[in-house]
Every structure is written in C-alpha cells, then in structure tokens.
Amino acid sequence: MSSILEVAIPVPLNKTFDYLPNQEVAVGARVRVSFGRKKVIGIVLAHKDKSDFDKLKTIEEVLDDVAILDAPILDFLSWSANYYHHPIGEVISTALPKNLRIGKEAIIKKVVGLPIKTSEPNFETTNEQQLAIDEISASLDGYHGFLLHGVTGSGKTEVYLRLTQTVLKQGKQVLVLVPEIGLTPQMITRFASRLNTCIVSIHSQRNETQKLDAYLMAKDGTAGVILGTRSAIFTPMPNLGLIIIDEEHDSSFKQQSGFRYCARDLCFVRAKQVNIPVILGTATPSLEVLKQVMDKKISRLTLMKRAGGAILPKVNLIDMRTEAGNALSAMLIAKMKQHLSSGKQVMLFINRRGYAPVYFCTQCGWKSECDHCDSSMIYHRHINRLKCHHCNDEKIPEQTCPDCGEQSLEVLGYGTQRLEETLGSHFADTPIIRIDRDTTRRKKAFEQHLEKINSGEPCIIVGTQMLAKGHDFSNLAMVGILDIDGGLLSSNFRGTEHLAQLLIQVSGRAGRSGQQGEVAIQTRYPEHPIFNYVLSNRYTQFASTLLKQRAQTKMPPFSHQALICANAKVKQNAQDFLQEMTSLLKSIKMNSVEIWGPVTPVMEKKADYYYSNLYLQSVDRKSLHQMLATLNQHTSTLTLKNKVRWYLDVDPIE
Numbered sequence: 001m002s003s004i005l006e007v008a009i010p011v012p013l014n015k016t017f018d019y020l021p022n023q024e025v026a027v028g029a030r031v032r033v034s035f036g037r038k039k040v041i042g043i044v045l046a047h048k049d050k051s052d053f054d055k056l057k058t059i060e061e062v063l064d065d066v067a068i069l070d071a072p073i074l075d076f077l078s079w080s081a082n083y084y085h086h087p088i089g090e091v092i093s094t095a096l097p098k099n100l101r102i103g104k105e106a107i108i109k110k111v112v113g114l115p116i117k118t119s120e121p122n123f124e125t126t127n128e129q130q131l132a133i134d135e136i137s138a139s140l141d142g143y144h145g146f147l148l149h150g151v152t153g154s155g156k157t158e159v160y161l162r163l164t165q166t167v168l169k170q171g172k173q174v175l176v177l178v179p180e181i182g183l184t185p186q187m188i189t190r191f192a193s194r195l196n197t198c199i200v201s202i203h204s205q206r207n208e209t210q211k212l213d214a215y216l217m218a219k220d221g222t223a224g225v226i227l228g229t230r231s232a233i234f235t236p237m238p239n240l241g242l243i244i245i246d247e248e249h250d251s252s253f254k255q256q257s258g259f260r261y262c263a264r265d266l267c268f269v270r271a272k273q274v275n276i277p278v279i280l281g282t283a284t285p286s287l288e289v290l291k292q293v294m295d296k297k298i299s300r301l302t303l304m305k306r307a308g309g310a311i312l313p314k315v316n317l318i319d320m321r322t323e324a325g326n327a328l329s330a331m332l333i334a335k336m337k338q339h340l341s342s343g344k345q346v347m348l349f350i351n352r353r354g355y356a357p358v359y360f361c362t363q364c365g366w367k368s369e370c371d372h373c374d375s376s377m378i379y380h381r382h383i384n385r386l387k388c389h390h391c392n393d394e395k396i397p398e399q400t401c402p403d404c405g406e407q408s409l410e411v412l413g414y415g416t417q418r419l420e421e422t423l424g425s426h427f428a429d430t431p432i433i434r435i436d437r438d439t440t441r442r443k444k445a446f447e448q449h450l451e452k453i454n455s456g457e458p459c460i461i462v463g464t465q466m467l468a469k470g471h472d473f474s475n476l477a478m479v480g481i482l483d484i485d486g487g488l489l490s491s492n493f494r495g496t497e498h499l500a501q502l503l504i505q506v507s508g509r510a511g512r513s514g515q516q517g518e519v520a521i522q523t524r525y526p527e528h529p530i531f532n533y534v535l536s537n538r539y540t541q542f543a544s545t546l547l548k549q550r551a552q553t554k555m556p557p558f559s560h561q562a563l564i565c566a567n568a569k570v571k572q573n574a575q576d577f578l579q580e581m582t583s584l585l586k587s588i589k590m591n592s593v594e595i596w597g598p599v600t601p602v603m604e605k606k607a608d609y610y611y612s613n614l615y616l617q618s619v620d621r622k623s624l625h626q627m628l629a630t631l632n633q634h635t636s637t638l639t640l641k642n643k644v645r646w647y648l649d650v651d652p653i654e
C-alpha cells in the first residue's frame with residue numbers, strides 16, 4: 001500500500017489535497033474524504049511518498065475498485081485545467097456524469113443494445129463526397145485535422161457515416177459531437193439506421209441513469225459510437241479512432257459557466273493525444289478554423305453541391321422601410337400563400353420567444369423594465385405575465401402607466417407567440433407549429449413537433465434559432481427571416497460573423513430535396529454589405545473579408561484573449577476589484593500582453609449584480625498564458641476578492 005494519496009476535490013482552489021489511504025486504491029478511482037466539516041467525493045490523481053503537510057487525514061471510503069478515469073483521460077483533464085487555468089477538482093467534476101459525481105455506484109443499469117435493423121442507402125456517393133472520404137480514410141492512423149466545408153444539404157452526414165463504418169471495422173470507437181439543442185435525436189436515428197454497433201448518447205434530453213449507462217459503455221469499449229453535446233468530449237474511450245464535430249461553428253460548444261471550456265478547441269488536443277484524425281463539419285466555418293486552414297494546420301475538403309440533385313435556395317431581400325410597423329410584409333404573405341397552396345411547408349424564423357419584447361406607455365414613453373437587470377420585460381400573453389429572459393423574474397403587467405397614470409399601455413414588436421397569432425389571422429386553415437424554448441420545455445416535445453413536420457403536411461413552422469441547426473425537412477420550400485436588424489447593428493466584434501452563419505444556416509433549411517427553395521429576408525437595411533454575400537451564398541468570401549479585418553486590427557483569431565469578469569451587488573466593488581487586478585497584472589510585466597479595461601458591458605446589471613470586464617490580449621499565446629498562470633498564484637493577495645464574484649474566461653466568445 002502506498003503511503004500518501006493526492007486527491008482532486010471539486011472546490012474553487014488551485015490545488016490538490018493529500019490523504020492517507022485505508023486500503024489499496026487505484027489512480028483514477030473515487031474516494032470519499034472529509035474536507036473541512038464536510039464529506040466530499042474526490043478522485044485519486046497519484047500515489048506519492050511525501051507530503052508538504054503532516055497530520056494528514058485518512059480517507060473515509062474507496063468508491064471504485066477500478067479507475068473511473070483512465071490515464072489518457074486524466075492527462076487530458078489536467079491539460080485542460082492547465083490551459084483554462086481552472087481548478088483540476090472542478091474540471092474533473094464537470095467531466096463526470098452527475099451520478100458519479102454524487103457517489104452512485106459505477107454500474108450499467110440497462111445495457112443499450114444493437115440497432116434493430118440497419119440498411120445501406122439507395123444512392124452512390126457523389127464525387128465530392130468520395131474525394132473527402134478517400135482523403136480522410138488515407139489518414140486514419142495518425143493525427144490529422146480536417147475541415148469538411150460543405151454547403152447545407154451537401155451530404156456531410158453521409159461522409160461521417162461512411163468513415164464511421166470504416167473506423168468501426170477496425171475495432172475502434174467514434175466520438176461525434178453535436179450542438180446543444182434538438183439535433184441529437186435526429187442524428188441518433190440516422191446513425192442507428194446505418195451502423196450495426198451499439199450507439200450511446202449523452203445530451204440534456206437523457207436522464208441521469210441513461211447518461212451514466214452511456215458513459216460506462218463508452219468507457220468499457222462496448223459502445224462503438226458516442227454521440228453527445230460538448231461535455232461528451234470528456235468521455236473515456238479506450239479505443240477512440242475518430243472524432244467528428246458537426247456544426248463546428250456553433251457557439252454551444254463553448255461552456256459559458258463554471259469551467260469555461262470550448263469542446264471544439266479541445267477536440268484537437270484529444271485527437272493529438274491519442275493520435276487520431278478529427279473532422280470538423282459545417283457550411284459556415286468559424287474564423288478560428290479558417291485561420292487554421294490558412295496556416296496549413298488542417299486540411300479543407302469541400303462539398304460545393306447539394307447531394308441528390310437539390311440546389312441551394314434563391315435568397316431575396318424584402319425592404320421593410322415601406323412596411324410601417326407590420327411584422328409580415330405583403331410580399332412575404334403572398335409568397336407563403338403560393339408555396340402552401342402547392343402543398344409545401346413554410347418556415348418563419350424570428351429569434352425571440354414570447355409575445356412582444358416591449359410593453360410601453362403611448363403617452364409618456366415609459367417602458368417596462370426588469371427591476372433586477374438592465375433589460376426590458378417580455379410580454380407572454382397566454383399567462384398574461386411580463387418576464388425577464390435574463391433572470392426569469394416575472395410580474396403581472398400594470399393596468400395603468402406607473403409614470404403618468406394613463407391607461408395607455410401597449411405592446412410593441414413581435415416574438416414567436418405574437419407571430420403565431422398574426423399568422424392565424426392570415427392563414428386560418430393552415431396548421432402552425434411553434435418551436436421555441438416555451439413549447440419544447442417538456443421532454444419529447446421537440447421530437448413530437450419534428451414528427452409532425454416530417455409527416456410532410458403543409459404547415460407553417462415558426463421558430464427561434466433552435467431551428468437553425470442542421471434540420472432536414474424534406475417538404476420545406478420556403479424560409480422567411482424576420483427581425484434580424486438588431487444583429488446588423490451589434491457591437492460585438494463577432495456580431496456579423498455570427499449573423500452571416502445564422503442567415504446561411506437558416507436559409508439552408510429550404511429546398512433540401514426536389515425543387516429549388518426560396519428564402520426571403522425582411523430588413524430595414526437592405527444595403528448592408530453582409531447581404532451581398534448571403535444572397536449569393538458566398539460565405540467563404542465574406543469570411544475572408546472578415547479575416548482580413550481581424551488581421552489588420554489584430555483581433556482573434558490573430559491574437560488571443562482572456563476575460564476577467566467581476567460582479568457584485570455594489571457596483572463600485574466590481575470596478576475596484578478589477579482596478580486592483582489591473583495593478584497586479586501590471587506588476588507581472590508581460591509586455592506583449594495588452595490590458596483593456598475595466599469596461600462596462602452593454603448589460604451592466606444582471607439579476608441584481610453589476611458586471612465589469614477586463615480584457616487581456618496578446619498575439620503571443622504563450623505570454624498570455626504565462627501571465628495568467630502567475631496571476632493564479634497571486635490572487636489570494638487581492639484584498640477585495642471576498643467582496644465580488646469573479647471568473648476567468650480563456651478564449652471568450654462574448
């Protein structure tokens with residue numbers, strides 16, 4: 001029996017803790033230990049002979065006979081902790097399924113079986129698909145990064161499926177990462193109908209027992225394919241042979257709380273570590289990935305044509321400057337009628353849920369705002385409430401204006417609910433299917449909506465960006481895009497990149513099979529340069545103009561950023577803390593790192609806390625990380641640290 005155990009414990013401290021064993025215990029196993037006055041669950045990281053502390057406590061209980069985390073995964077997790085400058089105990093805790101985190105037994109409750117019936121497709125691959133498959137197949141036995149840049153509907157999934165078949169034949173496992181919402185059930189069905197292997201999935205629609213089963217089946221090698229959202233990147237897989245990340249540009253690969261990692265970036269690290277290829281698929285590559293192509297770090301494979309003979313939709317703009325206040329232009333309504341009457345489906349995209357975004361006084365201009373956030377309250381009609389989408393506070397709408405006392409309160413603007421209602425008056429006989437967070441909260445609700453759409457009956461689909469991602473609705477002929485002008489005026493330097501991706505992804509839902517589809521974008525800024533590119537489907541050209549701008553201004557991906565965000569109930573505390581932080585950073589003297597701020601974010605107050613940001617930027621990633629590592633060693637000297645909440649975000653996207 002070794003003399004001392006080094007244990008990682010999920011606490012916000014940048015260190016590990018030493019304990020004495022009470023029996024043999026494997027590295028990577030869970031142990032229960034007393035920590036302060038509490039009992040907590042930790043992971044054994046190493047056996048060692050000496051500790052800097054005397055009077056060590058003995059562990060209470062060993063939870064696993066064998067390691068839960070094998071050596072490669074422990075290496076990967078400690079690399080991640082290091083890179084993101086985040087405590088290893090919290091990193092491990094994020095990586096584990098909840099049931100393991102809380103100490104449940106690591107046993108599979110219900111074994112996931114093989115798919116019932118699989119079949120081969122009734123089509124041949126296109127030339128472009130075959131070229132991509134051949135090139136990737138030729139480099140399956142070592143690390144290589146591939147961007148599979150295929151227009152929407154070009155058959156990227158078919159490429160994934162055929163490569164997965166090859167990798168499975170070699171007795172290896174495949175990890176497929178997909179964006180957060182909705183897409184997963186559809187992907188699972190597609191994989192299960194083709195691949196004669198056990199396919200497990202790890203995403204928010206699974207319950208904790210299912211997630212643990214999936215994790216353990218991946219870990220013991222019985223699952224051939226693991227399909228999951230971002231956290232699946234941390235699944236132990238002893239025979240990993242290929243990583244696929246679909247819709248690479250999607251922002252849900254970045255975790256925005258706690259341990260703020262980016263699964264897309266970590267894919268490269270994991271693939272290098274086990275020396276296997278990684279494929280990033282998308283119609284709208286992120287500038288980060290395009291930069292890697294430019295630098296020849298990854299290879300780009302393109303699918304320019306839609307598969308099965310479908311062609312990309314025709315995109316038109318509708319000038320809304322002449323349509324005072326109407327949500328739907330006459331032109332859009334006419335086009336919708338035309339498609340519906342020929343038995344087709346139509347989709348309207350509006351990126352706001354609820355009934356109306358503004359509740360205001362027509363007499364004095366008063367506007368309902370959240371008491372806890374710098375944000376307006378959204379009116380939700382079916383429950384007659386005003387809701388804040390940031391802190392979830394809600395209240396009954398006032399009858400008379402709190403400022404002038406007049407009974408002159410009205411709603412302004414459109415959300416999905418109001419759009420659904422307005423559509424009802426124009427299209428009384430057509431079913432309307434609304435898809436947003438309010439209509440899909442129930443488990444399975446999203447799948448039921450998708451089933452209805454997939455039946456192919458003419459209908460109008462109204463939805464938020466939940467609809468933008470990867471869906472393949474075969475009878476959808478037209479897409480209308482409403483209310484995107486806010487995105488054109490965004491102050492975020494990534495604003496137009498994200499808007500172009502969104503427009504192209506949403507447009508890509510139209511005309512996926514058969515006749516050419518049609519897209520209509522309503523805007524009050526038809527001259528905005530972004531439309532030049534979107535109208536002619538020239539995403540790559542648009543991206544290269546953006547890349548040039550970023551290169552000139554030395555913004556990411558031509559430099560590297562870290563964000564230090566502080567927030568406090570007392571506004572001054574957040575700012576003072578960041579001033580103190582700035583002095584500390586300046587004392588580290590890393591000349592190539594620029595420090596900006598503290599700056600006040602657009603939304604300063606959120607759920608009663610005032611936010612303030614400090615940005616660090618450098619063209620030299622190493623210097624930036626050296627600075628952060630040094631900072632981490634000295635944060636205990638910050639005198640205001642107990643008056644604020646703060647976090648570090650490496651490679652922030654907001």
Ligand code: ADP
Binds near residue numbers: 123126153155
């Ligand atoms: P993407 O993932 O690029 O958006 P999909 O893989 O979903 O595209 O393919 C779009 C549609 O085209 C699917 O219905 C798929 O079955 C079909 N498809 C894919 N490859 C081919 C092909 N080589 N010939 C005919 N149809 C194809």
Ligand code: ZN
Binds near residue numbers: 361363365401404405
């Ligand atoms: Zn008023």
Ligand code: ZN
Binds near residue numbers: 370371372373393
């Ligand atoms: Zn609020």
